[in-house]
Amino acid sequence: MYVTQASWKSEIFQVTVGFLPDRAQIGALGLVVLAVLASWVVKLRRRLAYRRAVRPGQPVHAARYGQGRGADHLGAYAPQPGPDDTRA
Known part of the structure; x- marks a missing residue:
């Protein structure tokens, strides 16, 4: 009769747990x-x-009116608007 042997992981686990008392096991x-x-x-x-x-068809969160861009809230670290930027 062929008996399957346990994997090396289960052998290590059994040896490790075998050293512990019953309550700790x-x-x-x-x-x-x-x-x-x-x-x-x-x-x-x-x-x-x-x-x-x-999931398709879900609405995308849009910015509320007056919320602005993320760069608007950076203060002195915000990039300066260039000549092609229409926002003031």
């Missing part, structure tokens, strides 16, 4: 499960945000 396993679930949640949130961002 349960805590370590809980932390690993929590880390896996957290990574799944982060991936799902990123995927949903990406799908919302590329």
Whole structure:
């Protein structure tokens, strides 16, 4: 009968957790499960945000009247208007 061997990652994990007392083993396993679930949640949130961002037909946020450009709020660091700029 052919018995599959565990991967090197699971072997290292079993050896590492094997040195811990029983109560700490349960805590370590809980932390690993929590880390896996957290990574799944982060991936799902990123995927949903990406799908919302590329959804067609959504209105683009337009600047309100009098809001100006980003350079208008830079004060002394704003670029000076050139001769081809019609704004004052």
